[in-house]
Amino acid sequence: MATARRLPVNSSTPMLKRAILIVCLFLSLAVHAQFKTAELLRAGSLALEHQNYVVAIQYSNMAISCKAYMYEPWFLRAIAKYYLNDFTGAEADCTEAIQLNPYVWGLYELRSVCRMNLDDFEGAKVDIERGLHEVPMNRNFYYNHALCQLKLKEYEQANYELDSVLTRWPDLTDAYSLKADIYLQKRDTTEATKWLDKALKKNSYDARLWMIRGRLHLIHQEWKGADEAFSKSIKIKPKVVNNYVYRAVARENLNRLRDAMADYDIALDLDPNNFIAHYDRGLLRLRLGDHNRAISDFDFVLSLEPNHIQALYNRARLLDMTGDYRAAIRDYSRVIDEFPNFWAGLIARARCYRHLGLTSKAELDEFRVFKAQQDKHYGVQPRWSKSKIRQVRKMSEIDVEKYDQLVIADEEQVVSKYNNPYQGEVQKRKVDIKLMPMYMLSFLPYQNGVQSYQVTLPDVEMFNNQQKPLRLINVTCNPKPLSVEQSKDFFEVIDDLSERIGNSKSVSSVWGLLLQRAVAYSAVQNYDAAVNDLTTCLQIDSISALVFWQRAICQVQMDALDASQGMDAQLRAVRVKGDLARAQNLDSQNPYIYYDCANIFAARSNYEEAINNYTIALTINPNIAEAYYNRGLVRIFAGSKAEGIKDLSKAGELGIYDAYSIIRQYRDK
Numbered sequence: 001m002a003t004a005r006r007l008p009v010n011s012s013t014p015m016l017k018r019a020i021l022i023v024c025l026f027l028s029l030a031v032h033a034q035f036k037t038a039e040l041l042r043a044g045s046l047a048l049e050h051q052n053y054v055v056a057i058q059y060s061n062m063a064i065s066c067k068a069y070m071y072e073p074w075f076l077r078a079i080a081k082y083y084l085n086d087f088t089g090a091e092a093d094c095t096e097a098i099q100l101n102p103y104v105w106g107l108y109e110l111r112s113v114c115r116m117n118l119d120d121f122e123g124a125k126v127d128i129e130r131g132l133h134e135v136p137m138n139r140n141f142y143y144n145h146a147l148c149q150l151k152l153k154e155y156e157q158a159n160y161e162l163d164s165v166l167t168r169w170p171d172l173t174d175a176y177s178l179k180a181d182i183y184l185q186k187r188d189t190t191e192a193t194k195w196l197d198k199a200l201k202k203n204s205y206d207a208r209l210w211m212i213r214g215r216l217h218l219i220h221q222e223w224k225g226a227d228e229a230f231s232k233s234i235k236i237k238p239k240v241v242n243n244y245v246y247r248a249v250a251r252e253n254l255n256r257l258r259d260a261m262a263d264y265d266i267a268l269d270l271d272p273n274n275f276i277a278h279y280d281r282g283l284l285r286l287r288l289g290d291h292n293r294a295i296s297d298f299d300f301v302l303s304l305e306p307n308h309i310q311a312l313y314n315r316a317r318l319l320d321m322t323g324d325y326r327a328a329i330r331d332y333s334r335v336i337d338e339f340p341n342f343w344a345g346l347i348a349r350a351r352c353y354r355h356l357g358l359t360s361k362a363e364l365d366e367f368r369v370f371k372a373q374q375d376k377h378y379g380v381q382p383r384w385s386k387s388k389i390r391q392v393r394k395m396s397e398i399d400v401e402k403y404d405q406l407v408i409a410d411e412e413q414v415v416s417k418y419n420n421p422y423q424g425e426v427q428k429r430k431v432d433i434k435l436m437p438m439y440m441l442s443f444l445p446y447q448n449g450v451q452s453y454q455v456t457l458p459d460v461e462m463f464n465n466q467q468k469p470l471r472l473i474n475v476t477c478n479p480k481p482l483s484v485e486q487s488k489d490f491f492e493v494i495d496d497l498s499e500r501i502g503n504s505k506s507v508s509s510v511w512g513l514l515l516q517r518a519v520a521y522s523a524v525q526n527y528d529a530a531v532n533d534l535t536t537c538l539q540i541d542s543i544s545a546l547v548f549w550q551r552a553i554c555q556v557q558m559d560a561l562d563a564s565q566g567m568d569a570q571l572r573a574v575r576v577k578g579d580l581a582r583a584q585n586l587d588s589q590n591p592y593i594y595y596d597c598a599n600i601f602a603a604r605s606n607y608e609e610a611i612n613n614y615t616i617a618l619t620i621n622p623n624i625a626e627a628y629y630n631r632g633l634v635r636i637f638a639g640s641k642a643e644g645i646k647d648l649s650k651a652g653e654l655g656i657y658d659a660y661s662i663i664r665q666y667r668d669k
Helices: 014-029 032-049 053-066 071-083 087-100 105-117 121-134 139-151 155-168 173-185 189-202 207-219 223-236 241-253 257-270 275-288 291-304 309-321 325-338 343-355 359-378 386-394 458-467 484-503 507-523 527-540 545-564 570-586 591-603 607-620 625-637 641-653 658-668
Strands: 439-442 474-477
Touching: 032 053, 032 071, 053 071, 053 641, 071 087, 071 105, 071 641, 087 105, 087 641, 105 121, 105 139, 121 139, 139 155, 139 173, 155 173, 173 189, 173 207, 189 207, 207 223, 207 241, 223 241, 241 257, 241 275, 257 275, 275 291, 275 309, 291 309, 309 325, 309 343, 325 343, 343 359, 439 507, 439 545, 439 591, 458 507, 458 545, 484 507, 507 527, 507 545, 527 545, 545 570, 545 591, 570 591, 591 607, 591 625, 607 625, 625 641, 625 658, 641 658
Parallel strands: none
Antiparallel strands: 439 474
């Protein structure tokens, strides 16, 4: 429940202004030679003020490229990454800044909070203690030090630290709530309530305190008090989903069923995928006799957790009530497989068998119940094995006998509304988890997030200089879909090139025109025609790495189309492998060929080879954002979550801001 005293998201608050001020302090001292760097830092600080964190990172990158020995751009970038929830990247940047200037206490403050968010409380304590050498009277350091002690279960030390904090700063509300947290951890709800009441006297407008107060009322089954506490929390902060769920639980116990249903509906409007709200609303609908809609709630719950025993049993009961006996038997059977001595489930399944006329199966279940009852009577009922007990404990301490009891969450989660995808908290956008696509030749320019620049290759530049193509050929990745005007333009280019090919008198000119037309065909997704032109190019010049590379990519795109139509593409896969191998032999310094090879390995779940090829690509060119992004995902898929998040952080730093959404999703998991 307690959280680190962290830099607030609202840029108008003193802490963020202080952090930005620390970054800007040295700007007034900059000499003329540092003018460009100072301008970049000022622009980055302004972006931070307006919560344009991705833009702030871009300015920081530019400043670092100019003056990598200055700590300020590293600090600025760390702040921006922190607000994007990229705590791993922010910690790394703080470490770099500390190596450059170990006497700035703000760096230790930020790194300690990052480490706390990464559950590295020992490391955070070290930073806090180092920061206290620089600023001995910083109350945030003292508070966070106590919080680290709490997380490390050093309850007595944390209590002593907080007593000292409250002696010096008696108006620090968070210290009172942290004291309450310590007593909650020690299962002393009486003392916890006392300290929570003190905190509320200091600040009655803290929604989190009222939420904790409501949870304590729920623990003591004080339904009216819980209703009032959650109502106050909702009034102060109306977008916290669990507050509505908890208030609904209290209102159900007060028999205010209509109000409880309204709260569940609001919770699911705010978060349609909320597990607990669906589960508890399903129970309420079952209680009210709204069986079909209750089934839909439990269907959703089981889509998230297919082995949730209570949900399975409740859905089985509902299917039984609505006459879908075969489906009910299916769910009852899954419950009985896990808990063979669950008598209520056996009796219910026997009843379903009888409805379907399966008398012999019904009698078997009834006999099992009879025998179990006799065994219990004579004291010979079989005990669960240790492995079975461990299995049940892994399933969140499941008690199948409590199938009809409401549930609440162990932890809180605040859901904030996200509006602009290019500004502010981009990490809260919902992003599909998939690899960035292949690099390839294109007439379209390369575009990467908010940063636009062109990928350069010597062979491509040479082609553009010598052949003077109708459209400059670029190396691109993930181009935007063509507009109607662009499609029309490309088809006109194809017609023009076809006419020139027909009128051409020299082999060398035909080669260049064919490659241009293949690139144009690729843009309009006519990959068969593109492959034909590229094959003809190779008959003219069999040592062109660009042609082998482009033909491989076109064949990969054709593979994807064939696979979607259920066709076998194994032969073409062999050709792709051969073309990429030839391209690598002809141009071993082209990093994008290795990147594309890595994508193919990743698509086949050969993660080790994929990581190796992404690493080679990044060794040749360490600025390929897509390679960091894909390697990060592949490392996560392979089980190396920490390394994967580091790569995603670097991808976000280089402009693929969707990486921050992925980092958030995996960190939440």
